Amino acid sequence: MGPLFPQEIINEEFNLIFAFLIGIGFGFLLEAAGFTNTRKLAGVFYGYDATVIKVFFTAALTALIGLFIMHNLGWIDLTLTFYPKTFWIATLVGGIIMGAGFVIGGFCPGTSLSAASTGKVDAMVFIGGVLLGIFGFIFTYDFLWKELRVAGAMGKVNITEWLGILEGVFIFLFVLMGVAMFYLFQKWQDWWQKRMSKEDLDELGL
Amino acid sequence: MKKIDVIIIGLLILGGVVSIFLPNVEPHKKIIGQKELLHELNKEGRYITTDEVARMIMEKDPSLILVDVRSPEEYDLFTIDGAINIPVDSILSPSNMVYLDQDAYTTVLFSTGNSLADQAWLTLESYGYEGNRVMKGGLNQWYQTILNPKPPSSTEITREAEKQYLFRKAAQIYFTGIQVSGGTKAQAAKSKPVVQPVKKRKKKPVSGGCG
Amino acid sequence: MKNRYMNPYLAGFLLGLLIIISYYISGEGLGSSGGYRDVAVATIDKISHSYALSNEFTAPRVTGPHSPAHSFLVYLLLGVIFGSILSSVLYGRLKFMIGKAPHISNKRRLYLALIGGILWGIGTQIGHGCTSGLVLSGLAVNSLSGYIGLVAIFGAGFIFALIFRRIWLKPSKK
Numbered sequence: 001m002g003p004l005f006p007q008e009i010i011n012e013e014f015n016l017i018f019a020f021l022i023g024i025g026f027g028f029l030l031e032a033a034g035f036t037n038t039r040k041l042a043g044v045f046y047g048y049d050a051t052v053i054k055v056f057f058t059a060a061l062t063a064l065i066g067l068f069i070m071h072n073l074g075w076i077d078l079t080l081t082f083y084p085k086t087f088w089i090a091t092l093v094g095g096i097i098m099g100a101g102f103v104i105g106g107f108c109p110g111t112s113l114s115a116a117s118t119g120k121v122d123a124m125v126f127i128g129g130v131l132l133g134i135f136g137f138i139f140t141y142d143f144l145w146k147e148l149r150v151a152g153a154m155g156k157v158n159i160t161e162w163l164g165i166l167e168g169v170f171i172f173l174f175v176l177m178g179v180a181m182f183y184l185f186q187k188w189q190d191w192w193q194k195r196m197s198k199e200d201l202d203e204l205g206l
Numbered sequence: 207m208k209k210i211d212v213i214i215i216g217l218l219i220l221g222g223v224v225s226i227f228l229p230n231v232e233p234h235k236k237i238i239g240q241k242e243l244l245h246e247l248n249k250e251g252r253y254i255t256t257d258e259v260a261r262m263i264m265e266k267d268p269s270l271i272l273v274d275v276r277s278p279e280e281y282d283l284f285t286i287d288g289a290i291n292i293p294v295d296s297i298l299s300p301s302n303m304v305y306l307d308q309d310a311y312t313t314v315l316f317s318t319g320n321s322l323a324d325q326a327w328l329t330l331e332s333y334g335y336e337g338n339r340v341m342k343g344g345l346n347q348w349y350q351t352i353l354n355p356k357p358p359s360s361t362e363i364t365r366e367a368e369k370q371y372l373f374r375k376a377a378q379i380y381f382t383g384i385q386v387s388g389g390t391k392a393q394a395a396k397s398k399p400v401v402q403p404v405k406k407r408k409k410k411p412v413s414g415g416c417g
Numbered sequence: 418m419k420n421r422y423m424n425p426y427l428a429g430f431l432l433g434l435l436i437i438i439s440y441y442i443s444g445e446g447l448g449s450s451g452g453y454r455d456v457a458v459a460t461i462d463k464i465s466h467s468y469a470l471s472n473e474f475t476a477p478r479v480t481g482p483h484s485p486a487h488s489f490l491v492y493l494l495l496g497v498i499f500g501s502i503l504s505s506v507l508y509g510r511l512k513f514m515i516g517k518a519p520h521i522s523n524k525r526r527l528y529l530a531l532i533g534g535i536l537w538g539i540g541t542q543i544g545h546g547c548t549s550g551l552v553l554s555g556l557a558v559n560s561l562s563g564y565i566g567l568v569a570i571f572g573a574g575f576i577f578a579l580i581f582r583r584i585w586l587k588p589s590k591k
Contacts (some may be wrong), residue, residue: 003444015443019489023496024503025435026447031504033428037420038516042585044571045578054425055432056553058214062433063557065221067440072228081444084555085334086562087303087545094544095569097536102570103577104584105533106516109541110449110497110549112534117498118505119513125527126534130450133538134457141474146304149543153303156334157561167559168225175222179215199519205420214426268476311477 002076027114036115038106038122040204045103047188048196049204054185057178068171089152105129252327253342254314256351257370260377262312263288271305271313275326286316286348287381294326298333306335316341316348352377421508436557445489446554449497450541452490490550520587529584544569 001007005015033055034040043049070076102108107115107126115123137145160167193206262270263286272289274281281291292302294317306313315323315338323340330338341348350356355374358367422428439445455478462469462479469475505511517526541547545562546555548570555563578585 002441004442006444010442015489016492018442019445019492020496020499022435022439022443022447023493023498024500025496026432026493027497027500027502028504029423029428029432029435029500030497031501031510032423032508033425033432034420034422036501036505036510036516039518039585040422042518042578045574046582046586051422051425055429056548058218058426058429059432059436060553060556061218061221062430063436063440063553064559065218065225066433066437067557068225068559069221069228070437070441076441078440078558081440081558082446082554083334083558084546084551084560084562086560086565088561088565091544091551091562091565092569094540094542095566096573097540098544098547099570099573100577101533101536101540102574103533103581105530105537106584107530107533107537108449108548109453109537110447110547113449113494113497114501115516117501118511121513121515122517122526122530126530126537127453129531129534129536130453130538130541131457131534132531133535133540134454134542135461135538136535137539137542138457138461138472138474142472145543146473147301149545150303151300153300154561159559159561159564162561166226168228170559171225172222175218178218182215202419205422208424210424211426214430217430268470 001074002070003081006080026110027117030111030114031118034205035111036118036120036123037204038115038120041108041111042103042106043204044185046192047185048192049206050182050185050189053181057181061175061178064171064174068167083156086154086157087150087152088154090149092152093148252340254312254339255342256348257373257377259286259314259341259348260352260381261373264377264380267312269311271311273305273313273315273326275315275317275322280318284345286345289316292326294322294329297326297329303335306330306338313338314341315339317344319344319346353382354378420510433557436554440557443489446550446557447493448490448546448550448554449494450537450547451550452488452494453538454542455488455491518585518587521584 004010005012010018030036034051035055040049040051044052067076067078071078098108105112105126107123109127109130112123112126112130116127141149158167160170163170189206193201196204259270259272263272272286274285274289274291275294275297276291277293278291281289285291290305292305296302297306305311315326317323317326320340320343323344327338327340330336343350351374355371355378358364358371436447439447458469458475458478461472461475466479469479502511515523515526517523521529537547541551544566545551546566548566551566552563552570555566557563
């Protein structure tokens, strides 16, 4: 029964080799789906490219449903896995900063590494920026961020418990919401498709 | 729409429908019944010895955070140098999370004996704040072993007991400034901390995806 | 020449399976910013161990078994590099270039990328993760923080997109 590494069913060396292999899969899919193309990423915010919405929500829903079913069948014990703790104020503030960074920089940390690996100079500069930002954060942590980083601490909170509804029902509703998003963003993309030049569409691979 | 789009969206909807009919085992709840509670209490590595705490203080280990969970009055009267005061009833207040919610610091809770610190530890654990430690025996044990150590009795003299005693004498000097009479002083001052490193917890904590 | 990309639903589905496998074997989700942080902390530690010990953010991360050589996330990022190169070779996209909207100058694009990166660097450390570790892996286990991150990042994104429209869209001639 999973997870294997936290229960010491596999050793650390294997786990790190495995991390590398998972990374290869992750990088391959990011590149293949077009996440190294900064215009495709930014497209989500203007509606001319629905790829990010499709990939992102399909991935989240697949993982959510899969893990939920496995947990219910007793195949994996999710109490032993990484479970992000909730710091709602910190995440809200950080998220807004990240949202600005997304529109201005045109990448997020994962996609920028993928893009830089395939020769995108702007992504390399972006990564330099990320590291600069982290260094700046660390150097000013003691007097600027210490309090904010833990603001709104709630522990490990499952959204369905917080809302007080059954997890299975929530997942079903989330699927419906996802499908509705696919539909709306597809319509939005179709609207743009008639208005964009052929060069633009070719670059976006649409 | 392409065929593959239809298949994958169909799979997602099917999965969503199946999810409704599953028994909904809550995935993140740590403590559900008494059995789990006992399991939590017996978790390896919950306790840290007074010797280990003393060694970390003397070595100025930056990852050590000492938390006195007694009342502010008791804290004012006496505590271990460098300890912060978070009374057990306010242990979950957000402003304290900077000390209690992390994976990397060694946060050590202590009270007079074990019970208050245990209570605080269990509260934290059940809310998902893991990896905190409890100083075994609390301040009573601290007094007996570090501030006022007794030489090992003649029946139990072993190399380990002797080494431990020498370390505790050194710690006593460090914490109280008391000069110890006789030959032990020189030995004590020279002796290096000899406490064995605490055995790591069996289950490897996961480090977290991001952040 | 038209760029060719994988079907987005298929890519998403495979990515989801990858997250499941990662949780099953390692108990970890996919993450990126954690790996960047580990690299940054290790760099500071290399340059000045005493500074790393005095800083409250880095101190607990440089004492004990926290070497980036043992970091799941750092190995994951190394894998991402190889996987991306592999895919771009297969699709014939491996070349040096600057990705941008056509009406923006190269210099301007690079400045903007740098600023965006800095914002991400700070934002991920405040917000406990990025789109992959906080949001994607968070959503996979229905963690509240994942949903807050999703709403904050994309919500703010759509608002800032109105403000910074000219970075990505040609100003309309109307």
